[in-house]
Amino acid sequence: MNILLINHYAGSPEHGMEFRPYYIAREINNTGNKCFIVAADHSHLRKITTLSGYDNIDGVDYLWLKTKKYEGNGSGRVLNIFSFLYQLYKKANEIIKWSKPDIVIASSTYPLDNYLAHYIAKKCNAKVIYEVHDLWPLSPMEIGGLSKWHPFIMLLQMAENYGLKNCHQLISMLPNTLPHMIEHGLDNSKFNYIPNGIDLSNCIIEELSEMHTLTMEKLKAKNQSIVGYAGGHAESNCLDLLIDAATLLPNVQFVLLGDGIEKARLINSVSTKGLKNVTFLPPVSKNVVQSFLSYCDILTLVWHDLPLYKFGVSPNKIFDYMLAKKPIVQALTSENDPVTLANAGITIETGNPKLLSEAYERILQLSDFERNRLGDNGYNYVINNHSYSYLSNKFIEVCKK
Known part of the structure; x- marks a missing residue:
């Protein structure tokens, strides 16, 4: 079985996010099937953007389509999206000849690629799977504050409705999306839940750079x-709440590892507040993240208080945290919460820095044994439920439907 995975933002451990397409494709290839990936040559999520044409990464075949470069989430990103879709249309016959797909998967976060997935599938008599990462256009509406009458949002809504009504099967990374999808045209018999995951086949942990190591050792000496926080510094990551909690705990060190369009503003905010217990570090490659996490006593992530999260969450950083065997504190208002399911730490309702600071204190007041037990709970949970070898088998089962 040949599978063509269309994912605008697909990356690899070498190139940066998104990682899921690479790991799913690699595992599928190990089963005797073949997965091909079509992605854009430029993405705000990647650390390496010098990509072009056909490529092979660890046995996974890629085609990087030439797209408009951009920064941020404005009109430049929209132009990048449409340049990718245009190249996908323009090279449809070439892509079919290259991949000979039995299954075409639309998986680009935004739903507009559904039109091209069906266009390609009809030309080669393939079936279409719609893989949903986040609910677009609901995500840019609630996180970005865009009106449902905004022309781009209306276009996205038409594409979501089209994808839900016409797909042969659907894969959702979020567990509670079925009611929303039925409302927009999905036959509930087509719904399949396959969350994000982790790679256990090659758990090489690389050392931190000298600069990172010196910084962490200096903090440890206090x-x-x-x-610790490891991840994006964007509006959606709600890091202002984390900084507000840090103001209430001057004797606890907070370290934020990563990059993003909000980082400069956050650094300025910390400076303005005169905080001495918040440190920002540059991003590192995926294989180095665990070395950073090993220095931390608590790992954390925070979310905005949005109705969107009632559909559940599945961030990769939670699974990285669980692999590190550290207790997790999360600020999230949702019916689906992996930290609570795993009994790996504390989840509080988001939006309240005092509650968040108290949650950190509660973890720090536990004995070493109790904190280690929370870390072990998270580790066992992620190993048993989120390995990519396990998830890829579920993926193949959906393709066979």
Whole structure:
């Protein structure tokens, strides 16, 4: 069985996010099937953007389509999206000849690629699977504050409705999306839940750079507890709440590892507040993240208080945290919460820095044994439920439907 995975933002451990397409494709290839990936050559999520044409990464065949470069989430990103879709249309016959697909998967976060997935599938008599990462256009409406009458949002809504009504099967990374999808045209018999995952086949942990190591060792020498965050610095990551909680805990060190369009503003905010217990570090490659997490006593992530999250969450950083065997503090208002399911730490309702600071204190007041038990709970949960070898088998089962 040949599978063509269309994912605008697909990356690899070498190139940066998104990682899921690479790991799913690699595992599918190990089963005797073949997965091909079509992605854009430029994405705000990747650390390497010098890509072009056909490529092979660890046995996974890629085609990088030439697209408009951009920064941020404005009109440049929209132009990048449409340049990708245009190249996909223009090279449809070439892509079919290259991949000979039995299954075409539309998986680009935004739903507009559904039109091209069906166009390609009809030309080669293939079936279409719609893989949903986030609910677009609901996500840009609630996180970005766009009106449902905004022309781009209306276009996205038409594409979501088309994808839900016409797909042969649907894969959702979020567990509670079925009612929303039925409302927009999905036959509930087509719904399949396959969350994000982790790679266990090659768990190489690389050392931090000298600069990162010196910083973490210096913080450790203060004999203060360290709360660590590893991930994007964007509006959706709600890091202002984390900084507000840090103001209430001057004797706890907070370290934020990563990059994003909000990072400069956040650094300025910390400086303006005169905080001495918040440190920002540059991003590192995926294989180095675990080395950073090992220095931390608590790992954390925070979310906005949005109705969107009632559909559930499945962020990769939660699974990285669980692999590190550290207790997790999360600020999230949702019916689906992996931290609580795993009994791996504390989840509080989001939006309240005092509650968040109290949650950190509760973890720090636990004995070493109790904190280690929370870490072990998270580790066992992620190993048993989120390995990509396990998830890829579920993926193949959906394709066979």
